[in-house]
Amino acid sequence: MPDTHAHGTSGTTAPEPTAPEPAALLELGQSYWASKTLLSAVELGLFSLLAGEPAREPEIRERLSLHPRAVRDFLDALVGLGALEREGDVYRNSPAADLYLDEAKLPFRGGFLKMLNWQFNLWAQLTELLRTGAPQTKGPTHFDEFYAKPEAVRGFMIAMDGANALVGPALAKEFDWSGRRSFIDIGGARGNLAAAIAKVNPHLRGKSFDLPPVEPFFDEHMDRLGLAGQLDFHAGDFFTDPLPTADVLVFGHVLHDWNDEQRLALLRKAHDALPEGGAVLIYDALIDDERRDPKNLLLSLNMQLVTAGGSEYTGADCRSWLAEAGFGRTETVPLTDADMLIVGHKTKPAATAAQV
Numbered sequence: 154m155p156d157t158h159a160h161g162t163s164g165t166t167a168p169e170p171t172a173p174e175p176a177a178l179l180e181l182g183q184s185y186w187a188s189k190t191l192l193s194a195v196e197l198g199l200f201s202l203l204a205g206e207p208a209r210e211p212e213i214r215e216r217l218s219l220h221p222r223a224v225r226d227f228l229d230a231l232v233g234l235g236a237l238e239r240e241g242d243v244y245r246n247s248p249a250a251d252l253y254l255d256e257a258k259l260p261f262r263g264g265f266l267k268m269l270n271w272q273f274n275l276w277a278q279l280t281e282l283l284r285t286g287a288p289q290t291k292g293p294t295h296f297d298e299f300y301a302k303p304e305a306v307r308g309f310m311i312a313m314d315g316a317n318a319l320v321g322p323a324l325a326k327e328f329d330w331s332g333r334r335s336f337i338d339i340g341g342a343r344g345n346l347a348a349a350i351a352k353v354n355p356h357l358r359g360k361s362f363d364l365p366p367v368e369p370f371f372d373e374h375m376d377r378l379g380l381a382g383q384l385d386f387h388a389g390d391f392f393t394d395p396l397p398t399a400d401v402l403v404f405g406h407v408l409h410d411w412n413d414e415q416r417l418a419l420l421r422k423a424h425d426a427l428p429e430g431g432a433v434l435i436y437d438a439l440i441d442d443e444r445r446d447p448k449n450l451l452l453s454l455n456m457q458l459v460t461a462g463g464s465e466y467t468g469a470d471c472r473s474w475l476a477e478a479g480f481g482r483t484e485t486v487p488l489t490d491a492d493m494l495i496v497g498h499k500t501k502p503a504a505t506a507a508q509v
């Protein structure tokens with residue numbers, strides 16, 4: 154019999170190729186255990202409790218009204234995951250959890266994690282999204298209906314502060330604001346991003362444009378940031394009202410809520426509202442043009458679970474909408490680990506041809 158493994162002329166047998174290990178796939182499959190452990194801790198207010206005072210397991214259980222069965226494993230898993238620390242039998246927050254997950258502190262990011270906790274149930278329906286294409290929210294997918302209850306607006310605003318916390322300071326620095334006098338953050342929520350831009354660029358007049366139910370939360374947030382009177386709120390609906398004008402219009406985490414047709418309609422409106430030389434700034438967690446990096450592809454699935462027509466998109470997609478809406482020159486600038494900025498300049502057609 155010929156040796157089917159023989160290579161070349163030496164007649165030696167090549168080693169069997171090593172079989173791939175299953176561990177990475179299995180670990181990936183169970184990674185939601187860790188995620189949900191953190192999200193339940195946020196839901197229970199564990200980090201706010203421990204920020205007040207480190208505590209032992211029986212006290213934590215009592216104060217959070219928990220059954221004894223699973224709590225010790227839960228707390229020790231959080232230690233192993235780096236969210237808590239344990240000394241003897243006393244649990245305290247890790248430094249990061251203490252700063253970002255204690256509701257009483259201003260850098261609180263737990264609102265974003267609370268939103269993820271709510272979305273966790275939607276991910277259980279991912280197969281259904283794939284079969285039907287339908288969003289998996291049981292409640293409203295339109296903001297006006299969603300905003301019927303003030304507590305829903307507040308929760309969403311806190312989550313958005315968390316989502317734009319790193320983008321605001323980056324955008325304040327990465328874009329050249331020096332020749333601009335005014336900006337409006339369209340879909341600017343309670344003004345957290347506008348505040349970050351205005352803080353670094355005090356020469357700018359800034360506004361946040363959003364639906365009317367957001368206004369009281371904008372006022373409250375500006376008071377809290379000590380910026381009352383420095384930024385304005387413009388109430389309106391960006392689909393049915395004309396957009397107000399400014400040198401710069403920002404669409405941050407807005408286009409990913411809508412379908413291509415609606416995105417184009419918004420960019421056309423922005424083009425109409427801007428003066429010659431004005432700019433539209435778009436930031437979102439762009440899908441890489443090769444469509445290989447899973448991070449923002451997963452976020453795109455998330456958007457499809459929660460909205461009727463939204464998704465993330467590539468920079469190439471965005472630049473094509475900008476061109477179709479009439480913008481001449483575009484630039485793409487990295488902002489944070491997750492978000493990219495795309496700038497569309499409103500230029501005269503002749504200048505456009507020369508500059509592109």
Ligand SMILES: C[S@@+](CC[C@H](N)C(=O)[O-])C[C@H]1O[C@@H](n2cnc3c(N)ncnc32)[C@H](O)[C@@H]1O
Nearest residue numbers: 296313317340341342363364390391392405406
């Ligand atoms: C995903 S949030 C983004 C918030 C903020 N720009 C950020 O980056 O965190 C989308 C925002 O668009 C606002 N929005 C939704 N529909 C709107 C409409 N028709 N007119 C004006 N604002 C709207 C929402 O209220 C919300 O504040």
